[in-house]
Each structure stands twice: as C-alpha cells, then as structure tokens.
Amino acid sequence: MRPHSSAIRYRRRALHMGLRQLSRLTGIDRGHLSRVERGMAGLGDDYIRKVAAALGVTTDDITHEETP
Numbered sequence: 522m523r524p525h526s527s528a529i530r531y532r533r534r535a536l537h538m539g540l541r542q543l544s545r546l547t548g549i550d551r552g553h554l555s556r557v558e559r560g561m562a563g564l565g566d567d568y569i570r571k572v573a574a575a576l577g578v579t580t581d582d583i584t585h586e587e588t589p
Contacts, residue, residue: 525583526560528583529554529557529572532577532582532583533558536576543575546571549564
C-alpha cells in the first residue's frame, strides 16, 4: 500500500494540522512525513493506518487517487 501524498497533505491542512502535530500523533518522524507528502518516501501498512486514524479518514482515502 502506498500513500497518495497529496491526499495526506490536503487532509492535514484541512484540519489545520502541522507536520509536528501529525508526527506526535503517529510516532512518525516529521522529516519522513514531509518526504511522504512530497512523494519522495513511502510508509508501511501499519504507519498508513496510524496516519489515517490521526487524520480521521480510512486508509483507502489516503492510498487511492480520486478519479475524475
């Protein structure tokens, strides 16, 4: 499962949440989260679930691109 970087960034910003807060909620290094959001790194399944829970979405919401 690979996260869709723009979906994570969009939801995080919609919640007015900074990378530091998401990092604290998930236990994932802030720098790594930044790279994930820029499409330069990935996340394992467990971490994708943690990010989804912290953002209040399903894993599908952050791993699939929206279709037009």
